[in-house]
Every structure is written in structure tokens, then in C-alpha cells.
Amino acid sequence: MSAAPIHIAGERLMLDPAGVLWWPARRLLAVADLHLEKGSSLAARGALIPPYDSRATLDRLITLVRRYRPARLVALGDSFHDRHGAARLAREDVARIAALAHSVELVWILGNHDPVPPEGLPGVTTAVLHEGPLTFLHDATGRPGEISGHLHPKAAIATRGKWVSRACFVADSRRVLLPAFGAYAGGLDVRDPAIRALFPRGGRAFLLGRGRLFSFTLAELREAEPA
Amino acid sequence: MHETGTPLLPAPLAAWFAARAWRPHPHQLALLAEARAGRPALLIAPTGAGKTLAGFLPSLAALAENPRPGLHTLYVSPLKALATDIARNLTRPVAEMGLPIAIETRTGDTDAATRRRQREVPPQILLTTPESLAVMLSMEDACRTFAGLSTIVVDEIHALAGTKRGDQLALCLSRLATLAPGARRVGLSATVPHRAPLVAFLSADGRGKGVTIVEAPEGAAPEIAVRLPDGPLPWSGHMGLLAAPAIYDLIRHARTAIVFVNTRAQAELVFQALWRLNDDSLPIALHHGSLARDQRAKVEAAMAEGRLKAVVATSSLDLGIDWGDVDLVIQVGAPKGVSRLMQRIGRANHRWDEPSRAILVPANRFEVLECRCAIAGVAARDLDGDPPPAGGLDVLAQHILGAVCSGPIHPDDLYAEVTRAAPYADLPRRDFDDVVRFVEDGGYALAAYDRYRKLFRDAEGRLHVANARVARQHRMNIGTIVEAPLLKVKLGRGFGGHVLGEIEEYFVSMLQPGDTFMFAGRLLRFDRLHETVVECSPGVGDDPKVPAYAGGRLPLTTCLADRVRAMLQDPAQWHDLPEDVAAWLRLQKARSRLPGRNDLLVETFPRGGRWFLVAYCFEGRNAHQTLGMLLTRRMERAGFGPLGFVATDYVVAVWSAHQPLRVAELFGEDMLGDDLEEWMAESSMLRRTFRHVAVIAGLVDRHHPGAEKSRRQVTVNTDLIYDVLRKHEPDHVLLRATRADAARGLVDVGRVAALLKRAQGRVVHMALSRVSPLAVPVLLEVGKESVAGAGEDALLAEAEEAQLVAEALGKVEPPPPPVHPVHRANAAPDRKRPSGYAAGTQGRATLRTLRGRRQGELPLAE
Incomplete structure (x- = not known):
């Protein structure tokens, strides 16, 4: 694994190719848009898609927690696909989250999908977490030092022969946008105005690969952007 | 005096024929006799032999003798336009005969009020499509609607059997047999290579029992010629643009011509080329599946009224309504199959006793061979086409939900009914039960969705639909055609x-x-x-891009490939080939050797600092793509450093850093083992196939263009579902359905397996010092085709590297200073690629541009 270091507000942060952000100085691991129980949420609306998404998402998350051994795990909102998501979690998934809470302080940031604290789960719930010069929140406001999710950034690169589309981090010197981590979370192209507006002076997209990131300037990605 | 058999006709019909001094064809009367005997029948007749009238005559006769209200005859056509056209063409004679018969259509275009009225007061004859029939059968009153049905006519049955639409129709026929046990089936088919599957398709038991075959005499043999472009024959390219002046000339001298091409991109280019030459302002139109529906309808109407001189068309016009005025069919590019060519030729001159006229315009040297072989194949009536595969489990899922929507049913009864449909005649009960479980609650091993189930079982074990919403949602999603976004x-x-x-x-x-x-x-x-x-x-300019449409190309059929192989290895057959082509083959024979009919010729040679391996397999593009991927994996392990591959319909070429040795071992049959499994799982083709399966099976909602916002559809990326399901329940019924589809379609494992089997002990390796004449065409494709060999991460690494270089050279803005680029020391080992692929131009590798390499100029001696 090769995480990429970036510097925001004088702090050194590592972008992990698995799609999480690691702040070594504070032993803080941030993850965005888990969208747990999206499967069951859609099932309630008539699409019986495979119910393994929470399990798959937690598998990956727990692996990362074991690797980094953070003091604090910050979920940047939309941790559940809807406000009743936590209540629908399978018993063993609840147990796995509870086990996590033994070694890690869990911080649930509220998101638009889950505007209420997760029912029956350990951890603290807040709308915004201020930590040193950084602000952890669900949806970026545009102020410097923000670490946020919500937008599910992805980027498509023209490679020889085909376009390759991947979830990505987007960063400049002031902020980082995290990719969505959930197994069923889709993506929004970084050329979308909602993402573009956060990076008026340009920035880089870091596409998730196997064991490494691929970095491109937003300017290059924008070449293909519709006028 | 009456002809023999004419007494079969009731008075109004006989009078109608007599007034026109017409006589029914013998096969039309034969079909009538089958009807009187109450036997199901399959009519096999060439285009223009009065197939449709033959199909309807028994119903008209029955209704003339015993007029009665209620649905009498159901006609199913693969095309909406065909149903509409036939309704029109049938209404007039029926009025002239003075018969009180109502004839109506029911398609996706029928408005809600008409649909409702049709359910309350059905016409005697209803013309529809498989999709609309499935919708009608899912209604609660289906039982009443179809109770009195007497006859079911399936038109163009050869075009439906073996497809997912055919699977759906077969299941619907089986359902109808339960609802209307008295209904007799009649199938109308063009001439086909495999009859047994069509007979089975029509039969009540799904195994061919009790169906009589009625055959019309063969029509006149078509006149087919080859027209070469002026000047030297091109080495590669599939568009056939060099022949545009010749095509234009042919159009000028025809009454009305259809110019068939193989892809939509080609249609656009050929149309444009003809338009540039059109000094006479001939009315020439364009028709392909991506044009707006009303645009296509306009072209079809103009064609029907005889206002067009020519139409450039893709397979969108392979089937369809008769245009009496077409006297010439031009096929630009390789025909790809004998049956397909015959179908297209049949679009000219719909009078069966006069020959159809067709001209084939090959775009390159291999296509010249293919055209010659296809003509020989047509002359020998050597039809090709695979026997239909087993029915899709995704279609079955859709059908099961539809059946339950119309009323409660016991799984045992439903299973018995389903296995009376030919594509499902051998369906194991386990598969059926898995599909039922999938429809009920998703069928996952993790039983998480009990409360969201779509079906429930009553005390007697019968299946019921859980609520009205499930039925409503289902009817919105009926159909087996899944469009790309x-x-x-x-x-x-x-x-x-x-x-x-x-x-x-x-x-x-x-x-x-x-x-x-x-x-x-x-x-x-x-x-x-x-x-x-x-x-x-x-727009203005002279370098337009052309839309490339995924999956637009049909692979060369096995049967035609056999003919091409046979011709290649037999110089006695070269005498009527153009001199360019004959000389090319002679040179190949002198410099290397010719691919044999039962061996596998593999050439290796160095060129431009790389090694090339070219295998002459003739198994079609899809199989070659799969083979190319498997070969590169093996060559990787053998340390030859493969860099990429390209596949055509005839050959697969792999290029590598090192000389490939022990070539015969590369083609071992064990190639189809773990590598195939692993690649298939990761392949984007599997993901695309899974998307289709997921939509048809009803896992996710069908994409209704423009309606996403209003309908609150459930949209979730099926690639993500695929990844999760593959990891957590690899044997789920939808993944089984996906693998089965892929194996016979885009991945074409069947043909790869057949090739490897044929090649065992018969690989002929020619280690050459330079490119062979026969290898030139595929080498010209390198760089024009997308390269499927490299993994996505490798491609990204390459693009990233190109951007870094561009930054270093000041071509793009550097990143904002405080952001550090990725720590490259830990990056994956770089794969060295030829530096010719600059980042900015990579996306264009799959675009065909009008400019590009001049064709026909590559000298053999380098």
C-alpha cells in the first residue's frame, strides 16, 4: 500500500488507495459515505439487490482499522443509507461495530441520508468535528481546512483504448474531498459543477487503484469538460 | 373450374380470389388443410411467397364460416412496424370480402384507452409483439381475455427462436396453452438451417410433437455479384468507402436500392460519402437503430411510397415490411454469414418467382474471400446459424413474476408449464426453484429480505403476488431488450x-x-x-469522429469461416479471385504457408523492435478477443512480455517484448481453466452481461429514458452489485445466468473450445524473419482497435506518466504547489510502453476518423 501524503493547513495527511484519509499526528482515520444498509433500503422499495453490502463495507473498513490502529475513526456522514439503517443492521454487523468501539473512538458525523444518531450503536454523534486546524464535516461549505464527503467524487481518464473510471479523492492546498467508501455507493464526476465549485483554483484528483493512487490535475480532467 | 383444394375456401374468400383472377398458392391451401385438421403447422417459405396471407387464411375462413365475437386469432411479430403494416394490409381484403372481422394491433404504442377497450371488447384478430403479449398475460383478467382463443400465428419465428425474445415468447405460448387449451399454433419462417428447434418451439410439449411442416417451393435463385473498388484492393479497413463511387453508380442505375452495412458507424460514413458524390440530388436516406423513432418512421414511409432511390441501412432493416419496389440490395463490407446474407438479399424483389439481385462490395482483401465464399454458400443453400441455446434464467424470472401477477399458481404447475416451452424443456427443477426463490425474496443465502418479499405462499403452497405495487412495477419492466445508456x-x-x-x-x-x-x-x-x-x-471541418457503437458487429459464422479456410488452402479455387488477391495468397504460400483446413497456422516474426504472434483461427471476433486475452496471460507467465493484442474476425495477433517460443504449448486445451474463470469474473463484458441479466430478471428497474426523475426509479450501479454478489454468493442464480450468456455471446467460449480441440497436435508454427503477406491486414489494425490486453491499473499508470511528462515539458499546468504528487517511490513497477501513446490522444484510439491511414498503399517488401 502506498498512501499519498498531502499538506493541508500545515498538517500532513495521508490519502490511502482504499479510499480513507489518515492523519498520523492525531491517529485519526476518516472515511466518507459508508451508506450501510443501502441494499435493504432499496429492497424496501422493491429492488431485492444482494444484502451483502454492509458486510462487504465493514470487512474493508475493519481491515483498514487493523492496519492503522487509529485512536479515532470519523465517519463523515451518510454512514447509513437512510435514518433507520442502523436498526436494520444484521446482529453480527452490530457486534462488529461494537467490537471496533472497544479500541477506537467512533465519531458519527450526521449526513443528509442519516440526519439522526445511529440507533443502538456506540460512538459520539456530531454535525461537525473541529480538530486542530481541520474541520471534519459531511458536506463542504468552502471554508479552508475542510475534510468532507457527500459528493462521491469519481473521475474518468482517457487511456489508450478506453476510458477508465474510478472513485477518487479531490484535493487542493485547502481541502480534501473523500471518495464514497460504501460497497453500493455510486459516483459523481469531478467535472460536475458541485465539485468544481469547491476547487476554483484547480487541484488534483487521486484515483483509487490496487495498492496505489493515480494522480491527475483537475485541469487535465477538465479538458474533456463540456463548455 | 376450381383448382384442387379450392373448395376448402368458403364462398366470400373464393369469390374474392376469383374476382382478381388469383389462385391461392398450394402451400397456402396446405396450411388451411392443417387448420381444418386442427394440427399445429410450421410454414417454411422464401420471402415473397405469400407467407402472411397463408398464416391468416385459415382464420379468415373460420370466421367467415362461423362468425363470432371475442378474440379468435392472435398474431405475434418481432416488429411493431410489421404488426401495424400487416393490420393495414389485412383490413382491406377483409373489407372487400365483406367479412365482419375486427383487426387491431396492440403494441407499446397503443394508448391506454384502446388497451382497456381491447381487454373488454377484444377484436377477432389481434396483432402484437412478444413484449405486449407478456404484458397482457400478466393482467389479472388474462384468463378471460384469452379463454376463447382459437389460433396463434407466430411470424418470422426464425428470427425469434434462440433469442431472449424467443425465450419470452415460448414461455408466453406455454402460458396461453394453459389459459386457452384449444388454441392452435402456426409458425411462419424463412428458410432455415435447423428446423427441429423451430418445430419444437411451436409444439405443445416443447419437444416437437405433432407439428406438420408445410414447405413452399424455393424461390428463384438470387443473382449475386461482387463489385470491387477501383484501384488496388485495400489491405484493411471495414468501411468500404473507396467503393463509394461504384456504389453510387449502382444506385443510379437501380430503381430502388437498399445499401446494407454492418455497423451504425459504417452507415454514417457510407451515407456521407454517397452524399458527397450525389451530384444528381438522388433521394438517398439513412436508417439505423440510433436514429430517433420518427426519423426512422419517415424514412420507412418514404420508402414505402417509392419516393426514395436508396436507403443506407444496418440490420435495422433486415426484417420488416415489404417494399415492392426494391430491385437491388448492395451489401457493403463482409456479409459475415450465409443466412444473414440471404435474409438481406430477400429484401430485394419480393416476388418469389423472380430472382433477387444483390451486389457485394468487399472493403478489404479478406472480405473479398468472404464474399466469394458467401456467394458459394448461398448457391449451395448452405445456411449457417447455431442451434438455439437453452432458455435464459433471467427471462424465466420475469415470466414467473408475470404469471403470478395474473393469478395465484402452484410452483409444480408452473414448472410443468414452463418445461413445455422448448427453450426450457430440459430445465432442471433445481434451477427452476432457484429462480422462483430469486423472484420471491432475492434468493440469497443470507435471508435478510423476508419482509420485502414480492411473493408469498398460501396454505396450499400456491404463489401469490405480495401487493399491487409489485405487479405495477413488474409491468413497467417487461421486455428482454436492454439498451445501452x-x-x-x-x-x-x-x-x-x-x-x-x-x-x-x-x-x-x-x-x-x-x-x-x-x-x-x-x-x-x-x-x-x-x-x-x-x-x-x-459542424464544419473534414475530420469528424464517428460514433462507435458497442457490440455492433456480428462475428463471422463458423460455417462461412470453414468455407474461407477451404478456399484459402486450395489454389484451384483462386481462379475467379481478383488478381490482387490471388497474388497475395501466392506470395503467402511462398513466404510462409497457407492456413490449412484442419490445422492452426501460427506465425511469429520480429517487427519494429517487437515480436508478433499471429494465429489464423477464423473463429470470429468475439472468440478471438477471448483467445487474445488468454494468450497474453500465458505469454506473461512464460516470460515473453506480451504488450497487447488485436483481434479480427479471422486472426488474433499478440505483440510482445520477447520472442515467443514453444508456441504449440501456448494453445493447450487447459487454457480454458483458471485463467478463463478469473478473467471472465473481472471482465467488463461480464459486467455488461450482468447488467442485462439484472434488468431482465427484474433485480433493477429498466431504464426509461427521461423518466428517471418523475418515476422515482431505483437506480444503482449494477457493476457494484456484481462485485458484491460475486464475492459473497458466487453461485447465485443471476451469476449463473450471466456466465451462461457470456459463454455463448461476447466471450464465445464455445468457439474457443472448439478451436483448441481442433488445434491439439496440429499447431503449425512458422518462425519468420519478417511479416507475412497474410499478416499485413491485422498489423494495420494495431493501434486502430482498442487493446484489451492491459489491465485498467496499467492503463491508468500509463496515462498518469504521460501527464507527468507533459507537465515537465510545460504542456499542462503544474499542480498547485502545496499539494505533493503521489509518492512515486512506492508506485507499482512501471510497464514500459511505446512512447507514441500520448495522453491527449489516447481516447481517440477507438475512434475511427475519416482521415487516417490511406488504404491500399502498404508495400509488402519493407
Whole structure:
């Protein structure tokens, strides 16, 4: 694994190719848009898609927690696909989250999908977490030092022969946008105005690969952007 | 005096024939006799033999003798347009005969009020499509609607059997047999290689029992010629643009011509080329599946009224209504199959006793061989086509839900009914039960969705639909055709402007504002993408891109490939080949050798600092793609450093850093083991196949263009579902359905397996010092075709590296200073690629441009 270091507000942060952000100085691991129980949420609306998404998402998350051994795990909102998501979690998934809470302080940031604290789960719930010069929140406001999710950034690169589309981090010197981590979370192209507006002076997209990131300037990605 | 058998006709019909001094054809009377005997029948007749009238005559006779209200005859056609056209053509004679018979259509275009009225007061004859029939059968009153049904006519049955639409129709027929046990089936088919599957398709037991075959005499043999472009024959390319002047000339001298091409991109280019030559302002039109529906309808209407001189068309016109005036069919590019060619030729001159006239225009040297062989195949009536595969489990899932929507049913009864449909005659009960479980609650091992189940079982074990919403949602999603995501193309901005048609999303993603591209026969400038609309203005320039449509190309059939192989290895057959081609083959024989009929010729040679391996397999593009991928994996392990591959219909070529040795071992049959499994699982083709399966099976909602916002559809990326399901329940019934589809379709494992089997002990390796004549065409494809060999991460690494280089050279802006680039020390080992692939041009590798390499100029001696 090769995480990429970036510097925001004088702090050194590592972008992990698995799609999480690691702040070594504070032993803080941030993850965005888990969208747990999206499967069951859609099932309630008539699409019986495979119910393994929470399990798959937690598998990956727990692996990362074991690797980094953070003091604090910050979920940047939309941790559940809807406000009743936590209540629908399978018993063993609840147990796995509870086990996590033994070694890690869990911080649930509220998101638009889950505007209420997760029912029956350990951890603290807040709308915004201020930590040193950084602000952890669900949806970026545009102020410097923000670490946020919500937008599910992805980027498509023209490679020889085909376009390759991947979830990505987007960063400049002031902020980082995290990719969505959930197994069923889709993506929004970084050329979308909602993402573009956060990076008026340009920035880089870091596409998730196997064991490494691929970095491109937003300017290059924008070449293909519709006028 | 009456002809023998004419007494079969009731008075009004006999009088109608007599008034026109017409006589029914013997096969039409034969079908009538079968009807009187109450036997199901399959009519096999060439185009223009009065097939449709033959199908309806028994119903008209029965209704003339015993007029009665209620649905009497159901006619199913693969095409909406065909149903509408036949309704029109049938209404007039019925009126002339003075018969009180109501004839109506029921298709996706029928409005709600008419549909409701048809259910309350059905016409005696109803013309419909498989999809609309499935919708009708899912209604609670289906039992009543169809109770009195007497006859079911399936038109163009050869075009339906073996497809998912055919699976759906077979299941619907089986359902109808339960609802209307008295209904007799009649199938109408063109001449086909395999009859048994069609007979089985029509039969009540799904195994061919009790169906009589009625055959019309063969029509006159078609007259087919080859027209070569002027000048030297091109080495490669599939568009056939060099022949445009010749094609234009042929059109000028024809009454009305259809110019068939193989892809939509080719249609756009050929149309454009003809338009440039059109000094006489001939009315020439364009017809392909991506054009707006009303645009296509306009072209079809103009054609029907005889207002067009020619239409450039793809397979969108392979089937369809008869146009009496067409006297010439021109096939540009390789025909790819004998049956397909015959189908297309049959579109000219719909009088069966006169020969159809067709001219084949090959685009390159291999296609010359293919055209010659196809003509020989037509003469020998050596039809090709695979026997239909087993029915899709996704279609079965859709059908089961539909059946339960119409009323409670016990799984045992449903299973018995389903196995009376030919494609499911051998369906194991375990598969059936798995599909039922999938429909009920998703069928996952993790039983998480009990409370969301779509079906429940009563005390007797019968299945019921859980609520009205499930049924409503199901009816919205009926159908087995799954379109690629499409965007509307509009000339002009905002509310003004008009829609020209639809274009695949992924093509648009490759366009940059200001790019020009060809669409609907116009040169357009891409202005912007606004929501789901591609806004354009009229373009200028001479280097347009052409939309490339995924999966647009049919692979060469096995049967035609055999003929090409046989011709190649037998110089005695070369005498009527053009001298260019004969000389090319003679040179191949002298420099290397010719591919044999029962061996596998593999050449290796160095060129431009790389090694090439070219295998002459003749198994079609899809199988070659699979083979290319498997070969590169093996060569990787053998340390030959493969760099990429390209596949055509005839050969697969792999290039590598090191000389490939022990070549015969590369083609071992064990190639189809773990590598195939692993690659299939990761392959984007499997993901695409899974998307289709998921939509048909009802796992996710069908994409209704433009309606996403209003309908609150459930949209979730099926690639993500695929990844999760594959990891957590690899044996789920939908994954089984996906693998089965892929194996016979895009991945074509069947043909790869057949090839490897044939090649065992018969690989002939020619280690050459330079490129062989026969290898030139595929080498010219290198760089034009996308390279499927490299993994996505390798491609990304390459693109990233190119951008770094561009930054270093000051071609693009550097990143903002405080952000550190990725720590490259830990990066994956770089794969060295030829530096010719600059980042900015990579996306264009799959675009065919009008410029590009001049054809026909590559000298053999380098």
C-alpha cells in the first residue's frame, strides 16, 4: 500500500488507495459515505439487490482499522443509507461495530441520508468535528481546512483504448474531498459543477487503484469538460 | 373450374380470389388443410411467397364460416412496424370480402384507452409483439381475455427462436396453452438451417410433437455479384468507402436500392460519402437503430411510397415490411454469414418467382474471400446459424413474476408449464426453484429480505403476488431488450432545436466541445452536454469522429469461416479471385504457408523492435478477443512480455517484448481453466452481461429514458452489485445466468473450445524473419482497435506518466504547489510502453476518423 501524503493547513495527511484519509499526528482515520444498509433500503422499495453490502463495507473498513490502529475513526456522514439503517443492521454487523468501539473512538458525523444518531450503536454523534486546524464535516461549505464527503467524487481518464473510471479523492492546498467508501455507493464526476465549485483554483484528483493512487490535475480532467 | 383444394375456401374468400383472377398458392391451401385438421403447422417459405396471407387464411375462413365475437386469432411479430403494416394490409381484403372481422394491433404504442377497450371488447384478430403479449398475460383478467382463443400465428419465428425474445415468447405460448387449451399454433419462417428447434418451439410439449411442416417451393435463385473498388484492393479497413463511387453508380442505375452495412458507424460514413458524390440530388436516406423513432418512421414511409432511390441501412432493416419496389440490395463490407446474407438479399424483389439481385462490395482483401465464399454458400443453400441455446434464467424470472401477477399458481404447475416451452424443456427443477426463490425474496443465502418479499405462499403452497405495487412495477419492466445508456442528440439549444436521435453515452464521454462528429447523416459540432441532452450545432471541418457503437458487429459464422479456410488452402479455387488477391495468397504460400483446413497456422516474426504472434483461427471476433486475452496471460507467465493484442474476425495477433517460443504449448486445451474463470469474473463484458441479466430478471428497474426523475426509479450501479454478489454468493442464480450468456455471446467460449480441440497436435508454427503477406491486414489494425490486453491499473499508470511528462515539458499546468504528487517511490513497477501513446490522444484510439491511414498503399517488401 502506498498512501499519498498531502499538506493541508500545515498538517500532513495521508490519502490511502482504499479510499480513507489518515492523519498520523492525531491517529485519526476518516472515511466518507459508508451508506450501510443501502441494499435493504432499496429492497424496501422493491429492488431485492444482494444484502451483502454492509458486510462487504465493514470487512474493508475493519481491515483498514487493523492496519492503522487509529485512536479515532470519523465517519463523515451518510454512514447509513437512510435514518433507520442502523436498526436494520444484521446482529453480527452490530457486534462488529461494537467490537471496533472497544479500541477506537467512533465519531458519527450526521449526513443528509442519516440526519439522526445511529440507533443502538456506540460512538459520539456530531454535525461537525473541529480538530486542530481541520474541520471534519459531511458536506463542504468552502471554508479552508475542510475534510468532507457527500459528493462521491469519481473521475474518468482517457487511456489508450478506453476510458477508465474510478472513485477518487479531490484535493487542493485547502481541502480534501473523500471518495464514497460504501460497497453500493455510486459516483459523481469531478467535472460536475458541485465539485468544481469547491476547487476554483484547480487541484488534483487521486484515483483509487490496487495498492496505489493515480494522480491527475483537475485541469487535465477538465479538458474533456463540456463548455 | 376450381383448382384442387379450392373448395376448402368458403364462398366470400373464393369469390374474392376469383374476382382478381388469383389462385391461392398450394402451400397456402396446405396450411388451411392443417387448420381444418386442427394440427399445429410450421410454414417454411422464401420471402415473397405469400407467407402472411397463408398464416391468416385459415382464420379468415373460420370466421367467415362461423362468425363470432371475442378474440379468435392472435398474431405475434418481432416488429411493431410489421404488426401495424400487416393490420393495414389485412383490413382491406377483409373489407372487400365483406367479412365482419375486427383487426387491431396492440403494441407499446397503443394508448391506454384502446388497451382497456381491447381487454373488454377484444377484436377477432389481434396483432402484437412478444413484449405486449407478456404484458397482457400478466393482467389479472388474462384468463378471460384469452379463454376463447382459437389460433396463434407466430411470424418470422426464425428470427425469434434462440433469442431472449424467443425465450419470452415460448414461455408466453406455454402460458396461453394453459389459459386457452384449444388454441392452435402456426409458425411462419424463412428458410432455415435447423428446423427441429423451430418445430419444437411451436409444439405443445416443447419437444416437437405433432407439428406438420408445410414447405413452399424455393424461390428463384438470387443473382449475386461482387463489385470491387477501383484501384488496388485495400489491405484493411471495414468501411468500404473507396467503393463509394461504384456504389453510387449502382444506385443510379437501380430503381430502388437498399445499401446494407454492418455497423451504425459504417452507415454514417457510407451515407456521407454517397452524399458527397450525389451530384444528381438522388433521394438517398439513412436508417439505423440510433436514429430517433420518427426519423426512422419517415424514412420507412418514404420508402414505402417509392419516393426514395436508396436507403443506407444496418440490420435495422433486415426484417420488416415489404417494399415492392426494391430491385437491388448492395451489401457493403463482409456479409459475415450465409443466412444473414440471404435474409438481406430477400429484401430485394419480393416476388418469389423472380430472382433477387444483390451486389457485394468487399472493403478489404479478406472480405473479398468472404464474399466469394458467401456467394458459394448461398448457391449451395448452405445456411449457417447455431442451434438455439437453452432458455435464459433471467427471462424465466420475469415470466414467473408475470404469471403470478395474473393469478395465484402452484410452483409444480408452473414448472410443468414452463418445461413445455422448448427453450426450457430440459430445465432442471433445481434451477427452476432457484429462480422462483430469486423472484420471491432475492434468493440469497443470507435471508435478510423476508419482509420485502414480492411473493408469498398460501396454505396450499400456491404463489401469490405480495401487493399491487409489485405487479405495477413488474409491468413497467417487461421486455428482454436492454439498451445501452443513451443520450438524446439535439440540434440547437434549450427549448428550440429538434432531436435527431440517440447516441451511446460512452461516445459522448469522449467528445470535447468543438469536436465535430457524424450523426444522422449530418456533420455536427458538439457544444455541450445539458443533463441528458447532447446539444449540437451544424459542424464544419473534414475530420469528424464517428460514433462507435458497442457490440455492433456480428462475428463471422463458423460455417462461412470453414468455407474461407477451404478456399484459402486450395489454389484451384483462386481462379475467379481478383488478381490482387490471388497474388497475395501466392506470395503467402511462398513466404510462409497457407492456413490449412484442419490445422492452426501460427506465425511469429520480429517487427519494429517487437515480436508478433499471429494465429489464423477464423473463429470470429468475439472468440478471438477471448483467445487474445488468454494468450497474453500465458505469454506473461512464460516470460515473453506480451504488450497487447488485436483481434479480427479471422486472426488474433499478440505483440510482445520477447520472442515467443514453444508456441504449440501456448494453445493447450487447459487454457480454458483458471485463467478463463478469473478473467471472465473481472471482465467488463461480464459486467455488461450482468447488467442485462439484472434488468431482465427484474433485480433493477429498466431504464426509461427521461423518466428517471418523475418515476422515482431505483437506480444503482449494477457493476457494484456484481462485485458484491460475486464475492459473497458466487453461485447465485443471476451469476449463473450471466456466465451462461457470456459463454455463448461476447466471450464465445464455445468457439474457443472448439478451436483448441481442433488445434491439439496440429499447431503449425512458422518462425519468420519478417511479416507475412497474410499478416499485413491485422498489423494495420494495431493501434486502430482498442487493446484489451492491459489491465485498467496499467492503463491508468500509463496515462498518469504521460501527464507527468507533459507537465515537465510545460504542456499542462503544474499542480498547485502545496499539494505533493503521489509518492512515486512506492508506485507499482512501471510497464514500459511505446512512447507514441500520448495522453491527449489516447481516447481517440477507438475512434475511427475519416482521415487516417490511406488504404491500399502498404508495400509488402519493407
